[in-house]
Amino acid sequence: MGQKPITFLRQVISLCVNPDLLNNESFPADARERARRILQGCKGGSLGSYSDSVGVEVIRKDIAAYIERRDGFPSDPDNIFLSTGASDAIKNCLHLLVAGSGKTRTGIMIPIPQYPLYSAAASQLDAHQVNYYLNEDNNWALDIAELERSVKEARQHCTPRVLCVINPGNPTGQVLSKENVQEIIKFAAREHLFLMADEVYQDNIYAEGCAFHSFKKTMMELGPEYSTLELASFHSTSKGYMGECGFRGGYMEVINMDPQVKLQLKKLVSTKLCPPVSGQATMDCVVNPPQPGEPSYESFIKEKTAVLKSLAERAKLVAETFNSIEGVTCNTVQGAMYAFPRIALPQRAVEKAKSLGQAPDGFYALQLLEQAGICVVPGSGFGQREGTYHFRTTILPQPDKLKIFMDAFTAFHNKFMKEYAD
Template identity: 60%
Template sequence: MSVTSLNTSRRLLGNSIRNISANVGKGGQYYGVFCSVRCVSTSAVMDNRVLTLDNMNPYVKKMEYAVRGPLVIRATALEKELQAGAQKPFKEVTKANIGDAHAMGQKPITFLRQVVSVCLFPQLFADSNIPEDAKARARLVLDGCKGGSLGSYSDSAGIEIIRHHVADYITRRDGGIKSSWEDIVLCAGASEGIKGLLQVMTNHTDGQRIGVMVPIPQYPLYSATLAEFDLEQVSYYLDESANWALDVEELERSIAEAKTRCSPRALVVINPGNPTGQVLSRPNIEAIIKFAQRHHLFLIADEVYQHNVYADGCAFHSFKKVMSEMGAPYANMELASYMSISKGFMGECGLRGGYAELVNVDPAVKAMFLKMISAKLCPTTLGQAVVECVVNPPVAGDPSYESFEAEKGEVLRSLAQRAKLVAETFNTVPGMSCNVVQGAMYAFPQISMPPKALEAAAAAGQKPDVFYAFQLLENTGICVVPGSGFGQRPGTHHFRTTILPQPDQLATMLQKFRVFHEEFLKKYS
């Protein structure tokens, strides 16, 4: 290719990208695509690329991940425009699209950061400002590391002493029901552990696709991963009229329909719920377990929000505990349950830590799973150190105990207050309804979309809730995720927002919501 031709191609490519960016800013046709922007054909630049959009993995192209889609790209662009002095109807962008607590102003828990700091910089062992229990915890972690350094690889399943302490934590949590450290696998956040399990389930050799049952609405990790691994998504609807309860009759309907096209192998349950914020009752969990046993399904319990329970009368019950207390045959079922340092009171999203407990899994399968994750060497040791602090926190009498409990309690009390405020506010806005946020970090309100708004969305080439979300962003600076990114019953329209903005910012955000929605209804009535 000549220099002139190459420059021409580069200019064409630049123009194409600018055009796509403009469409993304308007919502365009690109909503929900994982990369957010459709790739421009590389043939315009060079004709001999080995990897092209046409020959790359088709399942990666199929993936969608709504919480980081074009709305977030546009929100980031708006932030830069504001920084450059552009005049907007708002002074700041509020990214309520993702459960990133520290990004929304939550302060780190001191004890966690002290332990990690000492692990990273052992000279701090000599610092009298660091409490002795934080130093002891750091020493325990470093003693478990090869060479006594957090910079060394750990075992693929994680540092052994931390796995022991995770098992001890689960045993305490579940009232003495024994957990084995050999069933614990540390991971770089729960997402990585969940993806690893689904990868092991992938089997295309018998001609029938494997099905995985997921709740609708669901966290897009599941739909994205199932698409990536070419697994069949078997959707079951949560009951919005019953505060997003899980109805076993709906599970039966879903699996009966799925068996006509795939082989259902696993059931995913998110408790407390994301994006819906419900907390399952014990009787509901027992019914779910009986359903899974009846249909010979592997249970995947996404329990990363187990510390985040707010509503009166609600309590977290682990699937492991309920299964065990139900006795045989339920106690013998296969289960994988997950926890994460990104949620709870910790909010340490960027440090990437979590664990999986693999219960009653075939030892030969577990060996294959461990072989598979060994190719990734090990989860981040920083995240593992935080897991250690969460499962082995200060106890009464330790120097850090009172401050740790005070900081933890304040985070959870504030989240409970914000959860209540969000639901109560949305329920006073005409044309909007919201279930009680019993737990987790999100609300999933339903919104009214007048016929003229539906027509305007169609004219813009957007789904109605996407149209609404872009209008909200451009007029208020609030970034949420349209309900279609999580799934919803046909004919209904929702969005997911976090409850994470700090109280003053949250109050401002909710007032902006009220004004915007009332004006939206007026405009399109």
């Protein structure tokens, strides 16, 4: 996508991979200090050694310190589990929580539209997928009445035990308000649900008036009645301003988990030996970045700010352009990295798709790929309300390429709508 890596992150990782460079003064002193700190925590002083299954201790301490700074509440390194990207932690957590059979089988509440990792994990674990629909008319907000409908209906078939929330949203790009987060926490407590908060896009907030509110902080602020809720929250090196998805770095923090259950979680993660240690080191750079007064601080802040500013501009451009096209509507991209526009497909296009055995938005997406060379993911891949059609596209292309993409998309869409006009 043309995004340049953050220099400080790559410098620290380079030093960790090749410690012979630690005395090379062409690297900033703070990058060398971070690398030494990480390597001192690695067995044999090398990224090439296995770490503890839950992750390198010094990195877990740095993550706990980061969470404390972010939320203003204590974080225990023993509650931190490093992982192979956030995805692996999410799957491990779900694996831990699935039990029973028939009506006692675990139900996993998943937002629709959803990131397909959740439905795939539920299927793999033979859990019951419990859908709740985000409110497209209210910028994909999470409606508590919809959660209540969903959990009530699900109890006829299974035992809902888990509520998954993605904030900021993927594929929908919404950012939950603090009041919405509070309502969700209260709902989970009332219904005795384990809350899983996928917060990997927490750095990606663009819309005016929006802010990231972590579930942990909000829960603690609500006081003793809610601060004992079982919660797992997830973060990653793959998103944010970093975009270092290939390193497979991530973590989860679990709080209020019964010690005997947490012991089983540690056993579960130990079956995979350990997450990639290079990914753990990358995660450390994210939670322990250059501080004011350190040599790398100014260049780091400049690079980070430039990435996020450009993403905010692209988020605005994409939504505005889609909304200027007849037959396309798109909510504000408040956060994350995607737009999820709705397309008003003509009935003739719907019938043509069905005659080919394809989902209507899948047919549209294939035509878009074949005729314009543009690859999007149809909304049917994420789930959507019956009779509505969407697709997900990323806002990541650089501005010059994004304009080419939007021009090509507009030309295709107008041609498609004319060809299949009712």
